[in-house]
Amino acid sequence: MRKILNKKFFNRSTVVVAKDLLGKFLVRNIGDKEIAEMIIETEAYDGYKDEASHASKGRTKRTEVMFGDPGNFYIYLCYGMYWMLNIVTREHGYPAAVLIRGIHGANGPGKLTKFLNINNKLNNKHAIKRNGLWFEDRGIKIPDRNIKKTPRIGVVYAGPIWSAKKWRFIINQ
Numbered sequence: 001m002r003k004i005l006n007k008k009f010f011n012r013s014t015v016v017v018a019k020d021l022l023g024k025f026l027v028r029n030i031g032d033k034e035i036a037e038m039i040i041e042t043e044a045y046d047g048y049k050d051e052a053s054h055a056s057k058g059r060t061k062r063t064e065v066m067f068g069d070p071g072n073f074y075i076y077l078c079y080g081m082y083w084m085l086n087i088v089t090r091e092h093g094y095p096a097a098v099l100i101r102g103i104h105g106a107n108g109p110g111k112l113t114k115f116l117n118i119n120n121k122l123n124n125k126h127a128i129k130r131n132g133l134w135f136e137d138r139g140i141k142i143p144d145r146n147i148k149k150t151p152r153i154g155v156v157y158a159g160p161i162w163s164a165k166k167w168r169f170i171i172n173q
Contacts, residue, residue, distance in 0.1 A: 001137070001138060001139045002136050002137075002138055003136060003137045003138075004128070004129065004134055004135070004136055005024065005071075005127070005134070005135040005136065005137060006071065007069065007070050007071040007126075009071070009135075010070035010071040010087060010088065010089050010090075010127075011070040011071075011089070011090065011091060012070075012089065012090070013046075013089075013090070014044045014045065014046040014047075014089040014090055014096040014097070014098060015044045015046065015167055017044070017087075017089045017098055018042040018043060018044035018098045018167065018169050019042075019147065019169045021039050021042050021087075021098060021100070021135070021169075022039055022040065022041075022042065022142045022147060022169055022170075022171050023038060023039070023140040023141060023142040023171070024038070024039050024135050024136065024137055024138075024140075025037065025038055025039065025135065025136045025137075025138055026039055026100060026103055026112075026116070026133070026134075026135060027129075027133070027134050027135070027136050028116040028117070028118070028132065028133050029129070029132040029133075030116075030117055030132070035105070035116060036136065037103035037104045037105040037106070037116075038103060038104045038140070039100060039102070039103055039135075040102045040103060040104060040107070040170065040171045041100075041101035041102030041107070041168070041169065041170045041171070042098050042099065042100060042101055042168070042169050043098065043099040043101055043152045043153070043167055043168045043169075044089075044096075044098055044152075044167040044168075044169075045086070045096060045097050045098070045099065045152075045167075046089075046090075046096045046167075047090075047094060047095055047096055048095065050158075050162055050165075051157075051158035051159055051161075051162040051163075052152055052155035052157075052158035052162045052163065052165075053066075053095065053096070053097075054066065054076075054095075055067075055095030055096070056158075059095075062076060063095060064124075065088065065123060065124040066086075066088055066095035066096065066097050067092070067093055067094070067095050068088055068092060068124065069088065069092055069126075070088050070089050070090060070091070070092070071087065071088065071126055071127050072087070072088045072124055072125065072126055072127070073085065073086065073087060073088070073122050073123060073124065073125055073126075073127060073133070074086035074087070074088055074097045074123065074124075075113075075118065075119065075120050075122055075123040076120070076123075077120070078109075078110070081110070082109065082110030082113065082114075083110070083113040083114075083118055083119050083120065084099060084109050084110070084113070085099070085100045085109065085112065085113050085118055086098060086099050086100070087100065087127060087135070100112060101153075101168070102170075103115075103116075116133070118133065142171055146171060146172045147169055147170070147171060147172070148169070148170045148171075148172050149166040149167075149168065149169060150166055150168045150170065151163060151164050151165060151166055151167075151168060152165065152167055152168045153168065
């Protein structure tokens with residue numbers, strides 16, 4: 001069973017979507033080649049109050065996409081060298097997204113985007129087949145006992161409350 005995840009899947013709680021993306025597949029068309037890898041690690045960033053979220057600083061040209069439709073990509077450059085792939089969640093106008101941190105073929109958000117040839121050309125595009133990058137449910141359910149929850153990585157600047165949120169989800173291997 002291959003079912004493309006649609007806007008309805010992403011129009012839910014960001015933390016729930018981050019957890020539910022584990023075991024789903026990130027699929028990329030590059031030329032005539034299709035690459036599909038299972039998502040093994042995600043992080044949730046949820047709204048204005050989340051001090052670890054880019055949206056906590058308000059609406060900017062960079063973060064505008066986070067306020068858009070669920071199921072759109074939010075892609076930005078980190079440290080001037082790594083593209084970060086996020087998928088917008090929740091309702092239009094509420095800034096939230098899930099960072100895709102790892103897939104089976106590439107562990108780490110920068111390695112993932114390099115492996116799948118992802119850059120800002122896909123920013124604010126829908127996660128659909130026509131755009132060459134999408135998510136699929138292939139019927140794999142990851143039991144809760146196989147999901148590790150930890151604080152997000154690299155967000156100490158968000159303060160003791162927000163940096164301690166266990167909004168990073170990893171499949172125990």
